[in-house]
Amino acid sequence: MLRALRVRDFRLLWAARAVAGLGTSMLVVAIPAHVFAVTGSVLATGVTLAFEYLPSLLLGPFAGVLADRWDRRRLMVATDLVHVLAISVALLARTPETIWLVYVAVLGQGTAAVFFRPAAQAHIPAVVGTGPALTSANALSAVTTGVIGLGGPPLGGLLFAFNGIGAVVAASAAAGLLSAATIAMTSARPRDPGTASRNVLAGARGIGQGLRHIGQAAATRGLLATNSLYLLANAALTALLVPFGVTRLGGSVEVGYLLSALGLGFLLGAPLSHRLADRHSARTTVAAGQALVAAAFALLFNSTALPLALVAALLLGLPAVTVLVSVQSWVQRTTPEGLLGRVTAAFLTMEAAATMFGAFAGPAVSELFGMPAALNAACVVALVSAPLTLWLVPRWSGRGVDGFPPAAESEVGR
Structure with a gap:
């Protein structure tokens, strides 16, 4: 998993x-x-949550066009600086009459993140190549994201409780500046002038090219559909995790144990995930991972004792990170470089939509039919994504010359 760290630009x-x-x-x-x-x-x-999701849903496809037509390194630096400026606006919201400034800040920060992510993911193959170092890079990135996702929010909450919003905004802004400076230290990489110099105003046409590629690439199209269904179920289950832990396992302390077990499972699964993604087809690893995640969730949410729930949470790690690494590596290896930002953005946009819908659907079904019914229904939806992957993704997909699939041919930038 640490192979990619041998590459200086990837370390940065x-x-x-x-x-x-x-x-x-x-x-x-x-x-x-x-x-x-x-x-x-x-x-x-609650409105702040809506503004967090809005940029992903509205701007995701355009972010992909920019990632394909601008210098990705400069785009990442620019979005980090936009993040710093946007989030600083929240400092001006000190009364109920000025709270709208927080929504402006969240909208700006979310917009910066939407444009950063496809550029960063599309830039990784240019830095480490498409061999084993790529899955190593994706596995390491997935673990880092998981750990930060577990530790960052509580840290921000503690900082807010003791020092107020000013300290949190200052820390977030400092992180953005440090990120921009670090990315600026990486090597400049030449882009194909046939794609990089295009007018960004032709965004609709650019989005159409990305969608056309997805429509013609059967495996990528299938993975987009089944991964979105899988993520919807995951979001519903995650939204019900805290109420389940409080009502069935004892309280908030037990929920903390569950989250720690999930994080540990992710860490333990990462070193194996990139080996599985390299040795087996995307069709096989994704379908198997989706089925195992559904089974682990079913075991977790039908547990009545904390030890069994902790084992189930731990077992979630390996298949969950394998699905993530396999899908991302497939997209990066098989998508033409000039379309990678747009295809990546399509996956990220569907991820945001599925996560938003699942986060609302899980609690809504729980209110109507009870928590056990909602939990088991979501587990079934997650399980259904596995045979759907086997059906929609062709058998031949996943391995090409030297064990890795070749980039698909497409009309890039025409």
């Missing part, structure tokens, strides 16, 4: 993404807490 890119991710994740708890402290309104607090 990985460090920058880790720092930027930590700065962003610290805002997850602190910003809603600040809104609630200022307004006392649950509705106003």
Whole structure:
């Protein structure tokens, strides 16, 4: 899993993404807490979540066009600086009448993140190549994201509780500046002038090229559909994890144990995930991983004792990270370089939509039919994604010359 760290530019890119991710994740708890402290309104607090999802849903496809037509390194630096400027606006929201400035800040920060992610993911193959170092890079990135996702929000919450929103914004802004400086230290990489110099205003046509490629690439199209269904189920299950832990396992302390077990499983599974992704087809690893994740979730949510629930949470790690690494590596290896940003953005946009819908659907079904019914229904949906992958993704997909699939032919930039 550490093979990719031998490449200097990837070390810098990985460090920058880790720092930027930590700065962003610290805002997850602190910003809603600040809104609630200022307004006392649950509705106003909930609106911040809507503004977090909005950029991904509206701008994701355009972010892919920019990632394919601009210098990705400069784009990442620019979005880090936009993050710093945007989140600083939240400091001006000190009264209920000025709380709208927080929404502006969240919208700006979310927009910067939407444009950063496809550029970063599309840039990785240019840095480490498409061999074993690519799956190593993806596995390491997945683990880092998971760890930061677990540790960043509580850290931001603690910082807010003791020092207020100013300290959290300062820390997040500093992280953005450090990320920008680190990425600027990486080597400039030449882009194909046939794609890099195109007018970005031709965004609709550019999005159409990406969608056309997905429509023609059967395996990529199948993975997009089944992975979206899988992520929807995951979001529903994750949204119900805290209520389940509190009502069935004892309380918030037990929920903390479950989250720790999930994080540990992710860490333990990462070293194996990139080997599985390299040795087996995407069709096989993704379908098997989806089925095992569904089984582990079913075991977790039908547990009545904490030890069994912790074992199930731990077992979630390996298949979950394998699905993530396999899908991302397939997209990076088989998509033409000039379309990689757009195809990556399509996956990220569908991920945001599926996550948003699942996060609302899980609790809604629980309210209507009870928590056990909602949990088991979501487990069934996750399980269905496995045979759907086997059906929609061709058998031949996954391995090409030297064990890795070749980049698909497509009309890039025409």
